[in-house]
Amino acid sequence: MISLEGLTKTYGETTAVDALDLTVAAGRVTGFLGPNGAGKSTTMRMILGLDAPTSGSALVDGRPYADWPVPLRKVGALLDAKALHPRRSARNHLIAMARSNGIPVSRVDEVISIVGLTTVERKRAGQYSLGMGQRLGIAGALLGDPEILMFDEPVNGLDPDGVRWVRDLMRSLAAEGRTVFVSSHLMSEMQLTADQLAVIGRGRLIADSPISTVIAGSSRSAVHARVPVPADLAVLRDRLAGEAEQVETGAGELIVTGVPAERVGDLAHELGIRLHELRTKQASLEEAYMELTADSVEYGVAVAS
């Protein structure tokens, strides 16, 4: 488990992370989302003790990362896949990491095989493609067989096969009961990978909810009710107007937000109105995310109105 309490980091005038309270639980994948510059990497760096908080705390299983006797066995992280010695082979890089953390070299062979780098393990890291570097970074994160894993943009540069592999890996790590905390800008991928979402903007927490709640909360998630008799459509619309967030009338249908399909169905039944279709159209995570962060985008492009 990762616990952030009042976590704050300022760099001069910039508040990168602003009084963040967040618990990242074990046994699920928590997606860490937010626009560029929102403070995701800074938060992850503070969890690993690479940056000191200005105030507040970041604890892993109740203690600061550096207080664990062998931190790499507690938390494995991929923060910057390019932070490698270019002349060192993947194998030697991992052996050096293993030795300095008291991890047996046999584990190096295991993780190289898990990430699929066996055929290139003796090649210098400087000659690796972006995707191979990501795989090596993930191997480093897995080296200590840690309970907690953090990945900053792990699918950057991976081909579709690699993206799927990372998704399956994260799901299986969480299924083993580990804490998986992963940042990404790829919403379609997060929708397939994460159980829980922590969304930040300008260093502040915007949402901390199951992914289904984030999607259900979007105004793009709506109930569509097809009503064959126009007079009935108007009656049902007027009845819903009092309790729905929004009721729009389309061609022979009502589009209702803020009221579940069950309620629309029950009301139609009470009013003796026939429905030919009643369905919930879910927003995509991308749509929900764009709404949530609309006020927090710092580096957006001005749109002509």
Ligand SMILES: Nc1ncnc2c1ncn2[C@@H]1O[C@H](COP(=O)(O)OP(=O)(O)OP(=O)(O)O)[C@@H](O)[C@H]1O
């Ligand atoms: N070492 C530093 N010195 C000064 N400012 C910094 C430093 N590190 C980060 N910042 C600033 O802190 C803010 C948060 O940056 P951070 O890299 O944590 O955001 P992020 O959410 O990871 O962004 P991205 O999605 O673009 O990677 C930004 O305004 C950034 O410019």
